[in-house]
Each structure stands twice: as C-alpha cells, then as structure tokens.
Amino acid sequence: TTRAASVFRSPTDQFGGNVGDNGGYSCVGRLTHAIPLGPRESNSAVHFGADYSFIDPSNDSVRYATPPELGIGETGGGVPPGVPSSIPPFVDTGAIATNSTNLFDLEFAFTTGPWQFQSELVYALVDQINGANVAFPGCYAQVAYLLTGETRPYNWNNAVLGRVVPLEDFGPCGSGAWEAAFRWSYIDLDDANVNGGKLTDLTGGLNWYLNARCKIQINYIHAFLERPNTIDSDADLVAVRTQLDF
Numbered sequence: 001t002t003r004a005a006s007v008f009r010s011p012t013d014q015f016g017g018n019v020g021d022n023g024g025y026s027c028v029g030r031l032t033h034a035i036p037l038g039p040r041e042s043n044s045a046v047h048f049g050a051d052y053s054f055i056d057p058s059n060d061s062v063r064y065a066t067p068p069e070l071g072i073g074e075t076g077g078g079v080p081p082g083v084p085s086s087i088p089p090f091v092d093t094g095a096i097a098t099n100s101t102n103l104f105d106l107e108f109a110f111t112t113g114p115w116q117f118q119s120e121l122v123y124a125l126v127d128q129i130n131g132a133n134v135a136f137p138g139c140y141a142q143v144a145y146l147l148t149g150e151t152r153p154y155n156w157n158n159a160v161l162g163r164v165v166p167l168e169d170f171g172p173c174g175s176g177a178w179e180a181a182f183r184w185s186y187i188d189l190d191d192a193n194v195n196g197g198k199l200t201d202l203t204g205g206l207n208w209y210l211n212a213r214c215k216i217q218i219n220y221i222h223a224f225l226e227r228p229n230t231i232d233s234d235a236d237l238v239a240v241r242t243q244l245d246f
Contacts (some may be wrong), residue, residue, distance in 0.1 A: 002159040004030045010055050024058025037112055043153035047118075047161075049107030052076050055100060058115045061099045063128060064136055064189055065089035068223035090225050091189045091197035093136070095131040111154055111161055114146035118161065140185035143193040144207075147178040154161050163212060170210040177209040178221070195228040217241045 012027040018163035030051045033118040037044035066086040102125040109118035126134050146152065146163070146164065153162040168174025183203040187195025205219040 001036075002030075002157075008069045009058065010057055011074055013246040014044060015035045022058065026053060026055045028053045032096060032107070034156065034159060035103060037110075040156065043162075044112040045110065045154040045156075047107065047109040047154065047159065049105075049159065051103075051105035051107070051159060053101075053103035053105075055103065056240070057098060057101070058099060060129060062101055062126065063094045063095050064092055064187075065092035066187060066197065066199065068199070068221050068235060068237055069185060069203060070219070070237050072239075087148045090223065091187060091199045091227075093189050093194050093196035095135070096126060097130055097131070099102045099127040101126050111152050113151055114149060116144045116146075116152045116161060118142055121193060132192050133193050134191050136187070136191060136196075138185075138187040142181060142183035142203075144179050144181035147180060148175065150177045150209075163214075166209050168211075170208075176211065178208040179209070181205040190228065196224060197227040199226075213246060214244045215242075217243070 006028050008026055008028075009024050011024075019132035024225050028051070030049065032047065032049040034048070035046045036042075037046065063197055067089050072087060103123070106121045107119075110116070117233060119139070121139045123136065124136045124138075124167045126136070128134060144152075148167065150164055152164050154160075155162040164177050166174065166178065170176035170177070181204070183205070184202070185201045185203075186199070188198045190198060200223070202222045202224075203219055205217060207218075209217045210216070217240070219237075219239045219241075221239065222234075223235040223237070225235070
C-alpha cells in the first residue's frame, strides 16, 4: 500500500510560473494497493488505486481540450507557411469561468507473464462561476503482450508498472523485446452549457525495445469525433516514435 499527497501552484507554465491573485493552489492525494500473484520476485501483481485533486485556479478559469492520442509540436524556425505547428484539439471546452474543480480518478492494472493490462477512469466536476456545475468523464483501457517472452515488472515502491528489460539486447546475438498493444480511450466534454464534443480513440501499436533504455514505437490511431451541431467525423493517424533515456 502506498500513500502520497502534494500541494502546488495552479495553473503554471512550462517553467513553473504562476500568474494571478485569486487562489492558484491544487491539493492532490493518491492511495494505492497491490496484491502479488505469487512471490514478489515473479513480478506479477494486481493494482488498485484512487486519486483526488482539488484545484483552485488563480485565473478563475479552466479549459479541457485534447487531440487524438498523438502529440507533435514545432516551435522553432523553419516551419513552412500554412503548416500547423501542432495538432489542433479535436474536442475543446474553451475557457470556463470557474470557482474550483474536483478531479476524481480510479486506477486498475495487472501484470503477469507476458501480459499487461491497465485502465483509468477520470471524472472532473467543475464549479462554474454564475453557472451550474458541469461534469466531464474520461477513461481508457489498454492491453499489451510481450511477443518475445519478457515480463513487465511491478514497481512496488512507486506503485506503477516498471520498464521492460529485454531478455537479449538488440545486437549480433539478440533481437531485443517486441510488444503488441491495443488501447481504447474516450472523453466527453459535453454538459449543460458546455459543448466541447466527444472523442473516442482506437489505437493499435507495436513496440520494439532495443534495450532497457531505448525503444521504437509504431502506432495506428483511428479517432471518432462527435461535435454538437456538426457532422460526426473520423480521422486516421500513423505515428512513429523513438525514445532514449539515460
């Protein structure tokens, strides 16, 4: 079992800066419990978790917006005219005048042998200024299978799923670790006077772990968009990502 709590300024920019003179604090708590499926050394476990956040924004405003589950951005020079520097949000509440927000989250995951599953349910309850409370739910579920026989370990200290370590690193005598994954996610930003839209994403992925510190991901994403007073639309995206950490 783990317990964690924190207090921080809200909202902040990428440098941690905060502008405003009314509130501007968030309080967060997380509680988890994991059950081992056999000896801890087997790296198999079932995980349960719950989180709660109270947010009092300093600018009395919140906004929820997201593109499909693909994030790219270009802020440097050399972007040709007419080419967007980022993927625009598919669903967007716009700025909501807000007294405070309560954010609830439930977690479930398990890892055993080559299989791994995880899911979350998030529920945001927004107290509007001069308006009714509005609620925005979101959730996802994903399953993955390591084709080369590795196991994704459970990190008992931090209550999260750990990194994949290939049985054989990629090289003359090894192929690294290969993993197939599928993910479903959904967010609903429509409630009362807020018409932000609904977005469902289906993602299929293939992950190649060359070693414990380097991986290559290939994802295909199909997004279903529902927006009030518009025609429903779909989008297809293909993404390739290389990640190296040290």
